[in-house]
Amino acid sequence: MSRSVLVTGGNRGIGLAIARAFADAGDKVAITYRSGEPPADLVSLGVLAVRCDITDAEQVEQAYKEIEAAHGNVEVLVANAGITRDQLLMRMSEEDFTSVLDTNLTGTYRVVKRANRGMLRAKKGRVVLISSVVGLLGSAGQANYAASKAGLVGFARSLARELGSRNLTFNVVAPGFVDTDMTRALTDEQRAEIVAQVPLGRYAQPEEIAATVRFLASDDASYITGAVIPVDGGLGMGH
Numbered sequence: 001m002s003r004s005v006l007v008t009g010g011n012r013g014i015g016l017a018i019a020r021a022f023a024d025a026g027d028k029v030a031i032t033y034r035s036g037e038p039p040a041d042l043v044s045l046g047v048l049a050v051r052c053d054i055t056d057a058e059q060v061e062q063a064y065k066e067i068e069a070a071h072g073n074v075e076v077l078v079a080n081a082g083i084t085r086d087q088l089l090m091r092m093s094e095e096d097f098t099s100v101l102d103t104n105l106t107g108t109y110r111v112v113k114r115a116n117r118g119m120l121r122a123k124k125g126r127v128v129l130i131s132s133v134v135g136l137l138g139s140a141g142q143a144n145y146a147a148s149k150a151g152l153v154g155f156a157r158s159l160a161r162e163l164g165s166r167n168l169t170f171n172v173v174a175p176g177f178v179d180t181d182m183t184r185a186l187t188d189e190q191r192a193e194i195v196a197q198v199p200l201g202r203y204a205q206p207e208e209i210a211a212t213v214r215f216l217a218s219d220d221a222s223y224i225t226g227a228v229i230p231v232d233g234g235l236g237m238g239h
């Protein structure tokens, strides 16, 4: 059955792989993108690309209106858009902190809250939030990012309790290090150090995160809610 799926930040990296996975499975997929142009292959797959900055509530509202007009209410939401602004705490400006929280945590609140409207009416819905192993383990130089990603866990679990009786599920995927623009910004030395700590000894490919997201949105995951699923090559074991 073809569902209306929305992936935020679906123009590159993990979000792009997630959007492709749902589109390949025959779902009606919409992505939001903030800058640039959406990849041509997505558009030719029939994916609807809507420009939207999730730090702006008005743009979120407009994006939903456009998506609902084309695909109907969003039935599966993947809140993926996120940023880093790494800095040691003593050098971290308030702007470094609040901009990361505003995108990763409050931005997720904006898109989830808006999606829930239609999901409540339909009495079903699947929400998957993209957190990070860093939200569970902590990471020197990433206090803002780790706080935002840990916040997603409390957010999802609260909503799982609030809205479970309405047949809505809220789950969190916590990727380890994934080969995308975000991690390509690291130096070779930093990358080698990270890989040395990963039991599987490599970075994930974005498609490996997408497969777990698809599972959580599938009928096979009908009794899973409030879960945090690590996809991290073993990096966060026990967290």
Ligand code: NDP
Pocket (backbone or CB within 6 Å): 008, 009, 010, 011, 012, 013, 014, 015, 032, 033, 034, 035, 036, 052, 053, 054, 055, 080, 081, 082, 083, 103, 107, 130, 131, 132, 133, 174, 175, 176, 177, 178, 179, 180, 181, 182, 183
């Ligand atoms: P990328 O930097 O490759 O892509 C980030 C995406 O988020 C882009 O589509 C970007 O849009 C979008 N985005 C950023 N800010 C906003 C905003 N204000 N409004 C709308 N869209 C926005 O990151 P990844 O693909 O690597 O990461 C995707 C998610 O996975 C993030 O939440 C990240 O924290 C998480 N993650 C990544 C890991 C990794 O190792 N790569 C590990 C664990 C978690 P634009 O192209 O316009 O900038």
